[in-house]
Amino acid sequence: MRFEMLYQARMIESKLIMAEEKGDIHANSELLSQIHPARFKIGFFDKAAQPIYSEINESLRFDQEFYASDTHCYSVVKYPSDRLQVGYIVLREDELKQNLHALKWKIIYYLIGLFVFMAIVGYFLSRLFLRPVREKIEALDRFIEDTTHELNTPVSAILMTVQSLKDVEPKKLNRLKASAQRLSTMYDTLAYSLNHEAGVEEQETFDLRILLQERIETMKALADSKQITMHTELKMCMVDMSKEEMRRVIDNLLSNAIKYSNPYDSITISLLGNSLQICDTGIGIEKTRQEDIFKRYHRFNKERGGFGIGLSIVLAICKKYHISLSIDSEKDKGSCFTLDVSSVIVQSEYTVESYHSKHSLKHSK
Numbered sequence: 001m002r003f004e005m006l007y008q009a010r011m012i013e014s015k016l017i018m019a020e021e022k023g024d025i026h027a028n029s030e031l032l033s034q035i036h037p038a039r040f041k042i043g044f045f046d047k048a049a050q051p052i053y054s055e056i057n058e059s060l061r062f063d064q065e066f067y068a069s070d071t072h073c074y075s076v077v078k079y080p081s082d083r084l085q086v087g088y089i090v091l092r093e094d095e096l097k098q099n100l101h102a103l104k105w106k107i108i109y110y111l112i113g114l115f116v117f118m119a120i121v122g123y124f125l126s127r128l129f130l131r132p133v134r135e136k137i138e139a140l141d142r143f144i145e146d147t148t149h150e151l152n153t154p155v156s157a158i159l160m161t162v163q164s165l166k167d168v169e170p171k172k173l174n175r176l177k178a179s180a181q182r183l184s185t186m187y188d189t190l191a192y193s194l195n196h197e198a199g200v201e202e203q204e205t206f207d208l209r210i211l212l213q214e215r216i217e218t219m220k221a222l223a224d225s226k227q228i229t230m231h232t233e234l235k236m237c238m239v240d241m242s243k244e245e246m247r248r249v250i251d252n253l254l255s256n257a258i259k260y261s262n263p264y265d266s267i268t269i270s271l272l273g274n275s276l277q278i279c280d281t282g283i284g285i286e287k288t289r290q291e292d293i294f295k296r297y298h299r300f301n302k303e304r305g306g307f308g309i310g311l312s313i314v315l316a317i318c319k320k321y322h323i324s325l326s327i328d329s330e331k332d333k334g335s336c337f338t339l340d341v342s343s344v345i346v347q348s349e350y351t352v353e354s355y356h357s358k359h360s361l362k363h364s365k
Helices: 001-023 029-035 096-164 172-195 208-224 243-261 310-320 347-363
Strands: 042-044 051-054 065-066 073-078 087-094 204-205 231-235 237-241 266-272 275-280 324-330 334-340 345-348
Touching: 001 065, 001 073, 087 310, 096 172, 172 208, 172 243, 172 345, 204 208, 204 275, 208 231, 208 243, 237 243, 237 310, 243 275, 243 310, 243 334, 310 324
Parallel strands: 231 266
Antiparallel strands: 042 051, 042 087, 065 073, 073 087, 204 237, 237 345, 266 275, 275 334, 324 334
C-alpha cells in the first residue's frame, strides 16, 4: 500500500509538471479538481500547508512521506516546482484498515475451523490407535475382578481352617495364621479398591478404641511371626463414620508397620484425645519419597511391598471424612502415621473429663 500510494502521488506530480510545460497553469483550482485517483482521496496544499483543493478535512502531518493513523493511511509528496501554488500532494486510503480487520477475522475463523477439524480427526485417530490398549486394560480389569471374586472362598476357608487346627506346633501355627492374615488383608485391600465406588458405606457411631483392640489382636499373629512387640495406649473415643472403612485404614497402617519393620522391632499404637498414632521402628522412608507413598500402585520397597494401593486407600478414606493424615519418618529409624480424627469424634475420654471438670468447677462455685 505504501509503494502504491507513493507511486500514484508521483504520477500526479508528473501530470502537474506536464501541465506546466504546456503552459496550462492559468486555472489552478480547475486543473487540480480534474486530477483524481480512483482509489484514494486527494488533497493539494501550498507550501504553508494550507489547502488549495482537498477532499481531506482532518489535520495532517507533512513531515513524513508515509504514515498510518487508526483508520487511514496517508502519502505525502513535496511538489518540486515553484510555478504552481502547490507545495504538497497528499493521498488518503480508507479501506486498508477494514481489509486488515476482515483478514484478521478470516484467519481466526480458519484457525478455529482447522482446530475443530484436527480435534475431530485426533479424536477418531486416538480411538483407533488406543483401542487395543483400552481392550487390554478392560480385559485386565475383568481378570482382576473375577480373580478377586474367586479368591474370596479359598481365603475364607484358609482362615477358618487355621483357626480350627489343633495339635500343631505353636511356631508352625503362628506362621500359618500370619500367612493367612496377610493373604486376607491383601484380598480385602484389592477387593475394596475395585468395588468401593459401587456403593456408599453406611455410617455408624462406635468406639474406636474397641475397633483398634480387635484389629491389633487380629494382626498379632502377623507381628508374632517376626517377633515384633506391640505397645498400646488407648483411650475411649466414640466416632461417627463407616466402621468398615475405618477398619481398612487401621488394617493397612498396621499391616504396613509390620511389613516394613525388621524382626524384634516394636510398634506403638496410641489413641489419645483426637489423635490416632501408629509408629514403628522399621526401615523408615526418605524425606524426598514421603509424598510418593500415597500414590496409587507406588511401592516403596519391592521386596516387602504389596500392590501399592493400601496407602492410597487410606488417604482416600481420610479425605472423605476430612481426617488429617500426616507422616513423620526417618530412614532406618522408623515411621509414625498420625490421624487427626476430630472431624468424626462424637465423644472421647478427654471430652468426658472436660465435661466433668467444667461441671465440678461450676458446682464448687
